[in-house]
Amino acid sequence: MKQLLLGNAAVARGAYEAGVCFVSSYPGTPSTEITEYIATYPAEEVYCEWAPNEKVAAEAAIGAAIGGGRAMSCCKHVGLNVMADPVFTDSYIGVNGGAVFCVADDPGMHSSQNEQDSRHYARAAKIPMLEPADSADCLNFTKLAFDLSEKFDTPVFVRLSTRVSHSQSLVEIGERENHPVKPYEKNIAKNVMMPAMAKGRHVIVEERTLALSDWAETATVNKIEDNGSKIGVITAGIAYEYAKEALGDKVNYFKLGMVWPLPAKKLADFAASCDKVYVIEELDPFIENECKALGIKVEGKELFTLLGEYTPTMIAKKILGTDAPASVAAEEVIPNRPPVLCPGCPHRGTFYVLKKLGLTVSGDIGCYTLGAVAPLASVDTTICMGASISAAHGMAKVQGAEFNKKLVSVIGDSTFMHSGITGLSDIVYNKGANTVIILDNSITGMTGHQENPTTGRTIRGEATRQVDLIALCRALGIEHISVCDPFDLKAFEKAVKEETERDDVSVIIAQRPCALLKSVKYDGLCEITDQCRKCKLCMKLGCPAISVDNAGTVHIDATQCNGCGLCIGVCPFGAIKKAGTKEDKNHG
């Protein structure tokens, strides 16, 4: 039966049909939905979980595979950096049950801090990598990945990109295959990677890459489409779909379903059959450089950019010289609409206070990265998961104690569990005096509400033990821990002032649930009364519901306000009041 499936849903379906029995991941756009869809399959068939970070997730999956089950771990491109350590060594160990790592790149950086190309990891870790172009490929390639994994005794990467992960296309659904958990047998030469054993395994890894290269020569996923043209295009993944739309049957295609290792002979033969060969690939010249190293004459990045996403129009222009279709444009500047913290967001209170106090803010990855944009504009740095704490430690050590009194780290509850704990122990151990604010909004927000070790729920919504952040910080050696509601602006400001003044490390847990959680309901909506003196202090909150018209009158948009009331506390004239509800407005 054909179904319209999101690429990520099709990966989940492929893994399910391949008999996957263990999936552990950490959420990250654009990969998150794979594991969420896995959780829609019966728990008796597939165990799945959110792990505290990608390294833990990959290690759990590796263990499950050593234990004989088909296992998978999914992450975004930067998540692969976090899981790289176990993955590189798992390449030597290989598998018992098949092991698949799905990694979703984000060309164009729709929701990421960099634009790295994960294919380099395949070559560096000597792990084969499949790259689907649409949802049907996603399902089929994921199934194939498990088979390849067991056949060649290797973990296998499935590389996605935002447009593949987040596009829906038609997929033929199949049945789940029966792959019972294989018996576990102790084998230290294969599973204990210390020098003596690893030396032996490295030999096998190199032989395996050669064997996979041979397999690639005849693999049906590496597909040639001969349209009788003298122009050849070598491509893979979403770039194939763009090329196909742009160039139709005017060129011959070599669609690589496996981007590592490459079929050297088949590529050389394809190139020899054409007068001119282009490599069309987003981001880095990965296939192109491999072709050039093999002595195959191709053109790639001479024509195409290293930056962002491609489009069919761009490809048609470069290869065929055709112009983009005519279009009409506005004759004036159109203001941007950057993402903002939602109405009612608990982080708004935090950043309002931090900005007011003029602090340097070492930021982290999550919704609260948006605290960097005007008018809150209080975040100074954003590097990677967990860096808010460790980077502030380094900053404080070089800038000194006085600077540190105007410096805080902000980190979400999920990000703190991911990789903030180790940074905090660095500060405690090495006599730092930083102030760390844990933004505890009771959920992993940015990626769309995933549970984490602090929420007390599993991925399947079952109640579970909950990490006690206070006890955890205390165990790390922190003596000054306060819990504060960031919407109680006065108390929160006082806490931040006190803790930053202190010559010792301290933690403030800013506690208020995400405004988008179903359990969060505020009574009534906020309304500006005639007491308003147009001082515009409320505008400093950067609430999308509050705006000023050309006459300088302040308005609160009833369709956007969620009644959180933060603005009421900010107004020095008591001019904002709670009025009717959205329901009243509906029938109003």
Place this chain on the structure above:
Amino acid sequence: MADTKKIMIVGVGGQGTLLASRILGHAVIDMGYDVKVSEVHGMSQRGGSVVTYVKFGEKVHSPIIDRGEADIILAFELLEAYRALPYLKEGGRLIVNDQRINPMPVITGAAEYPENILDKLSEKVATTSVDALKLATEAGSIKSVNVVLIGLMAKSTDIPYDVWKKAVTETVPPKFLEVNLRAFDLGYNH
């Protein structure tokens, strides 16, 4: 593929554009077309500009729509309609919700919201506008703006009413079905 239909849905994160594209996707599969729907998830959803592409026809390759290509642009907000204008093909139709949502640069005073967008759009391209918020309120929930707009757009396609109705029924949560069917009809009959 000359016969591939290209529909672009634009709006502001949180307006429900995803559900609208899913209803549309459902309807076109029912018609037996090949289809691709490209969505936006993650950071840009937080009140930022959101764009969804829906393409259907005999065989669809690229999931995205380029400038000058869209047969229909369904805009949930005026400024987003204006921003998406270059994507409309010659002879295409722009369907726009007559609602203004100020983006943060306008709220902070760093930029100005263009005046009379609707008039400017109508001068340049074939434009249909609607106060979807009013119709959604009439239907029983301001959250059904997305379904009102899908209803209005449905009339500009060759897909029969019953197919649309089935798509709405199979896509929206059962709890809100009645409101959404009313919303669809109000848009369709506008």
